[in-house]
Amino acid sequence: MVIYLHGDLGVGKTTFVRALLHAMGYIGRVKSPTYTLLELYQAGGLHLCHFDLYRFHDADEWDDAGFRDEFDGRNVHLVEWPEKAQDLLPQADMEITIKILSTETMCNGRNIEVRAISQMGKECLETLQS
Secondary structure (H helix, E strand, O other): OEEEEEOOOOOOHHHHHHHHHHHOOOOOOOOOOOOOOEEEEEEOOEEEEEEEOOOOOOOHHHHHOOHHHHOOOOOEEEEEOHHHHHHHOOOOOEEEEEEEOOHHHOOOOEEEEEEEOOHHHHHHHHHHHO
16 A cells, blocks of 8 residues: 655655554664664564655655655555655555644644545445444
């Protein structure tokens, strides 16, 4: 499964991944992959790959890093800044967009929009909603 995470810098994409992993039973430290580009985890019987592509300058860095090999159909992929890899990434099954609520409206917090794209994404979303 491939999940794209969209949102401005500092909006909480990594915090979202951290909460997801802990909800799945992961008890270790969840680090931001900003400098390592990829962190690997096992939780809930799944292998999860957390990518942060923010530091990419062009899409060729995706191929140069060898990340294509990680998309072997056996892992869950959470990708921050997927637009940095342009069309080299596999299509997302789900997209999550996080936005900070406007301080002008006196609302604190985040708005999270989840959009299922593939059939797998739709089934996952339906499971989460039930």
